Amino acid sequence: MKVAKRQLIIDKALELIRKNGYRATGMRELAKAFSMEAPSLYNHIKSKEEILQETCFGMANKFIIALDEVNDIYFNGEEKLRMAIRNHIEILTSNLNATHVFLYEWQNLSEPHLSKFVELRHRYQEGYREIISTGEKEGVFKESDIKFATLTILSAINWVIEWYRPDGKMNPKEIADKLTDFILSGLKKEKI
Amino acid sequence: MKVAKRQLIIDKALELIRKNGYRATGMRELAKAFSMEAPSLYNHIKSKEEILQETCFGMANKFIIALDEVNDIYFNGEEKLRMAIRNHIEILTSNLNATHVFLYEWQNLSEPHLSKFVELRHRYQEGYREIISTGEKEGVFKESDIKFATLTILSAINWVIEWYRPDGKMNPKEIADKLTDFILSGLKKEKI
DNA sequence: TGCCTTACCTAACGTTAGTTAGCGATGAAG
DNA sequence: CTTCATCGCTAACTAACGTTAGGTAAGGCA
Numbered sequence: 001m002k003v004a005k006r007q008l009i010i011d012k013a014l015e016l017i018r019k020n021g022y023r024a025t026g027m028r029e030l031a032k033a034f035s036m037e038a039p040s041l042y043n044h045i046k047s048k049e050e051i052l053q054e055t056c057f058g059m060a061n062k063f064i065i066a067l068d069e070v071n072d073i074y075f076n077g078e079e080k081l082r083m084a085i086r087n088h089i090e091i092l093t094s095n096l097n098a099t100h101v102f103l104y105e106w107q108n109l110s111e112p113h114l115s116k117f118v119e120l121r122h123r124y125q126e127g128y129r130e131i132i133s134t135g136e137k138e139g140v141f142k143e144s145d146i147k148f149a150t151l152t153i154l155s156a157i158n159w160v161i162e163w164y165r166p167d168g169k170m171n172p173k174e175i176a177d178k179l180t181d182f183i184l185s186g187l188k189k190e191k192i
Numbered sequence: 193m194k195v196a197k198r199q200l201i202i203d204k205a206l207e208l209i210r211k212n213g214y215r216a217t218g219m220r221e222l223a224k225a226f227s228m229e230a231p232s233l234y235n236h237i238k239s240k241e242e243i244l245q246e247t248c249f250g251m252a253n254k255f256i257i258a259l260d261e262v263n264d265i266y267f268n269g270e271e272k273l274r275m276a277i278r279n280h281i282e283i284l285t286s287n288l289n290a291t292h293v294f295l296y297e298w299q300n301l302s303e304p305h306l307s308k309f310v311e312l313r314h315r316y317q318e319g320y321r322e323i324i325s326t327g328e329k330e331g332v333f334k335e336s337d338i339k340f341a342t343l344t345i346l347s348a349i350n351w352v353i354e355w356y357r358p359d360g361k362m363n364p365k366e367i368a369d370k371l372t373d374f375i376l377s378g379l380k381k382e383k384i
Numbered sequence: 385t386g387c388c389t390t391a392c393c394t395a396a397c398g399t400t401a402g403t404t405a406g407c408g409a410t411g412a413a414g
Numbered sequence: 415c416t417t418c419a420t421c422g423c424t425a426a427c428t429a430a431c432g433t434t435a436g437g438t439a440a441g442g443c444a
Binding site: 234240 | 430
Binding site for chain 1: 400401402403404405
């Protein structure tokens, strides 16, 4: 039972944090969502930062594992990119609140967790860089500044969190496919 | 003299806010940067939020004016997009700290400024939507979900703030051009 | 000389933050 | 029936926040 309520608290915390920001989300406000007083929360969690840490590192793991799988299973660069983006969008859309914390609130981590987290982020970028590099070597992707392409791609797929609505007209897979098409082929009509 | 120091204070504030976040940046810390005590700041500024307001609305104006110009002067959709992105990157890279506040800290605005600001942001997006819509009607751009394309493009050009370094190897114009090429033509090699 | 403004100071206010201490009720286990 | 962990509570602490009040030294100007 304890573990269940703990998860409820964390979930609600993530929801509030996404809505108002980590610093603006107080323990008293969080407690109110459960008709409790703030100190009672500490029967379930160790501290406010514990929520932040668990979420940041938990999501980092999810993203990294999914990416490593792609790099292991698929060989073709284009296929790799398509699957990586599909996985990323899938994780992002099914963990909107947690992903927001992962993307934008990690700066509130205290040391040494902050440094550790930055390193994980770096590793994730590295994975994408590899994929693009693969596609380039295969002659399928243009010769491009790989760092540049990586960052641009990551920005596009992360921005999805800003406008995705679970009840919208596109489901995660459709978003991922459309995004991949856009990234691969751009906006311009192909010359005939 | 007073106006000069006021600007120095605001500039330093923006620098600190970009580094640590609006809420994490305190008046005492800001004052320390000038070897002053916190209350002395109030001889130069009215409040902490004044800095936020001035920056958010000031930057919004810059971006919107630049975009309106593009929509007035150029006719071709592709040219419009190229110039809009060039202007955007130019403003962004020459106001890194202020742009960060504009992009990520506006949520700390209090009402009614918050609503007003959101409306301005909306208008800026609208401008990009128009451009893409123009290119589509001309038959130069693919038939695409315009909202989707707009958001993806804006995310890519805004993400530049995350990795741009003034002493890096690409200057703003190069970044803008490369970004535009990427957005227009994508990552894949053109079929022969 | 006398005065007013500028720009700093110290002291302190009121609020809010995260958290701890310690107590009481409940309910399952031995 | 007793025991003991669970999970709430109130009270309160420390630290930090933005800001105000009120005072003082310096410099331009009548």
